[in-house]
Structures are given as C-alpha cells and as structure tokens.
Amino acid sequence: MSLKIGFKRNEKDGVVFYTIPSFEETGIVKHLFTTRIGGVSKGEFASLNLSLKRYDSKEEVYENFKIICRIGEFTCENMVFSDQVHGNVVRKITYEDRGKNFGKNDIIGVDGLVTGERGIPLVTFHADCVPLFFLDPVKKVVALSHAGWRGTVAYIGPNTVEVMRKEYGSNPKDILVGIGPSIYKCCYEVGDDVAERVKEAIEDWKEVLVKKSDGKWLLDLQHANYIELVSSGIPDENITVSQICTSCNLEFYSYRRDKGITGSMAAFVELK
Numbered sequence: 001m002s003l004k005i006g007f008k009r010n011e012k013d014g015v016v017f018y019t020i021p022s023f024e025e026t027g028i029v030k031h032l033f034t035t036r037i038g039g040v041s042k043g044e045f046a047s048l049n050l051s052l053k054r055y056d057s058k059e060e061v062y063e064n065f066k067i068i069c070r071i072g073e074f075t076c077e078n079m080v081f082s083d084q085v086h087g088n089v090v091r092k093i094t095y096e097d098r099g100k101n102f103g104k105n106d107i108i109g110v111d112g113l114v115t116g117e118r119g120i121p122l123v124t125f126h127a128d129c130v131p132l133f134f135l136d137p138v139k140k141v142v143a144l145s146h147a148g149w150r151g152t153v154a155y156i157g158p159n160t161v162e163v164m165r166k167e168y169g170s171n172p173k174d175i176l177v178g179i180g181p182s183i184y185k186c187c188y189e190v191g192d193d194v195a196e197r198v199k200e201a202i203e204d205w206k207e208v209l210v211k212k213s214d215g216k217w218l219l220d221l222q223h224a225n226y227i228e229l230v231s232s233g234i235p236d237e238n239i240t241v242s243q244i245c246t247s248c249n250l251e252f253y254s255y256r257r258d259k260g261i262t263g264s265m266a267a268f269v270e271l272k
Contacts (some may be wrong), residue, residue, distance in 0.1 A: 003226065012071050034053055034268075036265070044263070050263070067230070068266070084111050085111065095120065116168050122144045125264045127264045131265075134176070143160050152221055158232035179241045186218070190216065
C-alpha cells in the first residue's frame with residue numbers, strides 16, 4: 001500500500017482543527033475537521049460543540065459555527081447540512097440549496113453531499129463515525145460523507161464516488177480522499193451481529209476485524225472504508241487515512257466514550 005497516513009493538526013486563535021495535506025496542496029478547496037477545542041459551549045459539551053441535536057444551547061452552537069467559519073474562511077450563510085440516518089444516500093447540492101441549515105433544511109435522510117459549485121460549504125456531523133472527504137481537482141468537485149458501521153456496510157463511500165462520476169464526470173483515478181478521525185480499531189468493540197454484516201460487505205474482512213478472547217470483535221472502520229474506496233477505483237496513493245481515534249484522543253467528542261452525553265465535531269469542505 002502507498003496510501004498516506006496522517007491528517008495535519010492545526011491551531012489558530014485557540015481553535016484546534018485538522019486538515020488533509022493533499023487537499024491543501026491543490027489550492028482550490030477550503031476544508032477542515034473540527035475538534036472540541038476552541039468554542040464557547042460548557043459542561044459535557046465544552047467547548048466547540050457543533051450539534052444542535054445534543055441538548056446544548058442553540059446560541060452557543062451558533063457562536064461555535066461563527067468561530068469555525070471565521071477560522072476556515074467559509075461562506076457561513078451558504079452552509080448546507082446533511083441529515084444523517086446512518087444510510088448510504090448521497091445528494092447533489094446546487095446553488096438552489098445554499099443556506100439549507102439550522103432548521104431551514106429540506107435535506108432529509110442524507111449522509112453524503114456532493115457539489116461542483118463554489119462558495120457552498122458542505123457540512124457533516126461526527127462523534128465517532130468516519131468522516132470521508134472527497135476532492136476531484138480535475139473536474140473541481142467536492143464531497144463529504146458520514147460513515148458509521150451501517151453506512152460503511154451499505155457502501156456510502158463508493159456511492160459518493162458514483163455520484164461524482166455520474167453527475168460531474170469525475171474519474172475515480174483523479175479523486176483525492178481523506179478518511180478522518182473516528183473511533184479506531186483500538187476502541188471499537190462490536191458484537192457478532194455487526195461483525196457478520198461487515199463480513200458480508202467486505203471480502204477482505206480479516207483486515208478489518210479482530211476476534212477478542214471474550215468473543216467480541218474489534219473493528220477498523222477507517223480501513224474498511226479504505227478497502228471499499230480502492231475497490232471503487234480510487235488509487236491507494238490518493239487516499240490519506242488519519243488513523244486518529246476519537247475515543248482515545250480527548251481533543252475529540254466521542255459518543256461511545258462519553259456514553260452519549262457529548263457534543264459533535266463537524267467536517268467542512270468548500271470549493272474556492
């Protein structure tokens with residue numbers, strides 16, 4: 001394998017975030033993955049919570065979005081939010097979709113967003129599930145997808161590639177991918193029911209599942225998505241894998257580590 005390992009850790013004005021070096025090198029995209037550091041939320045949600053579904057103060061969440069839009073130089077009023085249901089639906093976003101966020105959103109049951117329009121930040125939300133970043137620097141197309149285990153076994157990554165190909169003529173060999181911070185194989189224990197679904201979806205399942213002595217399994221969701229994306233035609237040298245665990249690393253929110261009482265990170269991508 002010649003895939004790239006490692007997202008880049010950045011800190012600006014007290015805000016910690018991660019970026020993908022191969023994306024930065026193109027000069028045509030703004031993007032980042034947030035941490036929990038640098039916002040105004042309090043208590044279990046401290047401090048850069050970006051979820052309105054996790055019982056935090058709406059005013060504080062709005063302020064956190066303003067902070068990130070300033071740090072990332074995103075066109076805040078044009079943000080488009082996903083509506084994640086752990087599925088595999090990917091939606092094409094056009095200029096008519098600008099501003100579909102904060103309750104003004106008819107995007108329902110969508111875990112992936114794709115656009116070829118400039119100035120529209122796509123946003124997906126994460127608190128252990130895998131953020132998948134896509135950039136076609138040839139056709140100038142970006143995408144984001146949210147891949148929990150259900151989305152992974154339903155091929156949300158390959159589905160995103162297919163929408164890029166069908167809607168914009170993207171060649172998978174041109175697409176750059178970032179597989180971001182998520183709960184990693186060190187901490188992601190699953191039962192036989194999930195393991196069987198993974199085995200059905202991924203032929204090389206022994207590369208992503210390890211049986212524990214107590215009968216449970218450890219699942220590597222980041223590598224599972226890597227396998228699926230290579231199978232969909234993405235060259236392995238075009239893929240950057242973070243190998244960062246949101247459960248181990250206290251810079252991040254983790255739904256499993258924090259037993260559901262936690263905030264949410266977000267992935268952002270916008271064509272310049």
